[in-house]
Amino acid sequence: MLFSGEFHPFRLPVPGLWLDVFQKIKSMGFNGVSFYTDWNLLEGNPGHIFTEGIWSLERFFEAASEAGIYLIARPGPYINAEVTAGGIPGWVLRINATIRCDDPEYLNATTKYMSTVANVIERAQITHGGPVVLVQPENEYATWPDVSEADFPTTMNREYMYHVEKQLLDAGITVPLIVNDNKALGYWAPGSGLGAMDIYGIDAYPLRYDCGNPTFWPTYRFPYNWQVLHEEQSPKTPFAIAEFQGGSGGGWYNCNLPLCFDRDLLRNREGVVEEKCAELVNEEAVRVVYKNNYGFGVKIFNIYMTYGGTNWGNLGYQGGYTSYDYGAAITENREIFREKYSEQKLEANFLKASPAYLTATPEPGINGSYGVPEPIAVTPLRGNSTQTNFYLIRHANFSSLSSTEYTLELPTSIGNITIPQLGGNLVLNRRDSKFHVTDYDLGGVNLIYTTAEILTRARGTGSARVLILHGGSGETHEFALHRRLGNPTVAEGSDVTITLKDEAYVVQWHVKPQRRVIRVSNVEIYLLWRNEAYAYWPMELEAAAPIGNYTSPSKDVAVIKGGYLIRSVQITHNEIRLVGDVNTTTEIEVVSTPTKNLNKIVFNGESLQTSRSKLGKLTATVAYKYPALKIPDLVNLEWKFINSLPEIDPSYDDSAWTSCTKQSTNNPRQLNTPTNMYSMDYGFHTGSLLYRGHFVANGLETSLSLNVSGGTGFGHSVWLNRTFLGSWTGAGSNTTTVQEFAFANLTLDQPYVLTVLIDDMGQDEEAPGTDAIKFPHGIFNYELSHHLKSDISWKMTGNLGGEQYADLVRGPRNEGAMYAERQGYHYPEPPDASWKSFNPIKDGLSEAGVGFFTTSFSLDIPLGWDVPMSFVFNQSSAGTTGLNYRCQLFVNGYQFGKYSKWFIYRFIGHRLICCSQ
């Protein structure tokens, strides 16, 4: 099974931290990661592709190899992914061709990127010893306007898909190509006669995106028939879910239900919406909905997102905000405290330890089958070639909050039995789902059944076996082993009933926080409370080349009881070397290894004092000594200030700016102005945009009407010379707005300058063929009373250099049009000696404008500590209470994010995350 998590390197632009995320994913029991590459970020400047520094795929591949993670590469060219224009570079949006079709002009535009990236991926294929095992061309390419499902794809779509596949094949990609069909209609499946795909995959987001109502599960998209569909659509390939909902995300007011984004709730959580998305797709969702997928026999399973990261530097699309935390298992600042991390760890490890799952035949779930009551559905997965059967239990109504008791009538190697055999009931509490197994192979020892779920089973020294079982608080569980193995004894704990019943010894217990350990012959069985099981880490041991750290069914596993995180385990002679993280003083117990005579534990390079537990296990304590940290008090630092809107001065010299003199556009949206004022047609695609309109007054002017465009949530402000005319603070649904500004008494024959500053929020994503991502930003129309439109001559600027952007390190989207950005003052050590001291939090701006504030501090985090840090903006940080503002935060030149105070009243505060370099 390929059990994979989605993680985008470009959303964590610190190559040195990639290993950390890979290890956290691997330690969860996953063996893969799926990643997109964002064409837009790599080829912002047509013909110039950057794959160095933070864009280095090689470093990403090295980190994956080191952690032992297989990769699914998804280079697009269109990726969606909540990135601006779904990954299509701005310069491609202005060409005369429909995006994602077989028009040669569009195809040509993709050539250099696809061949460059595909070549890098090619070198990293598993066939060359690298981590890449699958490659996905395009993304969700399953519709086209005016083409019905029955007629899709047309020749044109087919040609396009062939082209993308061929780009990969021509670069030497030989690992299987996988399709991601969001329509689950079987498009591009091998055998469908369409293209060269090897594996058919679907994607699904059944819990949807309403993070404002995290306890409400919208079950209308929950799947019931995927195993049947799979048999129809692609019976010869493993059932693959190329993306399955691992969290959720919101946007700038993108929700219409009255309860969405409950303001007070959000404020109580420091205004951070991500925790609510994590709550929507929480550990219960993982239990119920992911297990439902195992019930369909999924073999390639990718959780989108597993680590989300940050939409830093304007890389996001108009509908998202800075954080791409996604409520995922690993938080934006790389913490793993969310319970679903641990729940996923239980599930992924169980599947890894259960090869019988891979060959079992999934059957449809039936309510009330196998003797359970009607409100419960049982989905069997029947052993083919193995004796093992899996029975998946869930509430028939997925979202039920009831507690439902049940017993199960199951066929086993000792005949048909009703479990629990020793009385009492099994129970499904709230939103839960359970795997019960029968005749499960513990490695030469047959487990007749267990109702408690399996975290893992492992080979110990010699013929020793360990089995780790867990159950929810208060539940009753049972397992049975054949009597010929002997009489089970309780080696640790108490309150366990052991009864010989016919052919088997049956062990029953009620789950409590204290663990119980049972021994039978050479098998040791741990009976754990589920939350206690979270502290157990089944860790693969390194194998000989070429497997190394990669997952392989034949690998040995060490089971370590640790704390917050165990990253890796190595055993040499009598020494076990652990690498891990603790967040409190932590007991380490070596529960099982295949190595004899261990007597030494080394944790993060330090030898620990060890002792033996009553069970004879090697144990030690990792002391947690909280380091002295100097976290800067941002409010009271010395801040320097400079005006960042000198452009409203009529004498400002804009001679180097771009003149808006083009008379036409390739854009589907035609012009309403005498000359083209779409920023994309002048090569400006990111951040803010500045327009200056020059005219000579005739004294009759009374008003200016402006139609401005900037992506949902955009805002703009307008000045006439130095006079502020007004602004649009933004709205979730507006991509444009028309406003009228009144004024009078302009002086006849005097030159005037209009300044329009637009906070551009990025392009949209799109369904294929709609060209929605080409929606232009800039000024759509204007009307100055008593003037012809042509009386105003416009100039504009965006980021320094536009497509020929200057900052090759941080890439094409990091900056916008603001003066301070164009001067590079956001880099370390700005020339601020003569700037005045002024505090953005205490003083703020006294009038409409743009201020640039800078300060410096050092963090001095002691070596060896990973200290998760966030910048938190809240309403009390608003020095100018009552005024709306937008701000961007730069750290060492990297735009960490955008914050808009206007939005906090509507729905969201913002957490900006610090990644240290």
Ligand code: GAL
């Ligand atoms: C999928 C898409 C991803 C991402 C996701 C939502 O449909 O393939 O790229 O956009 O939706 O987060």
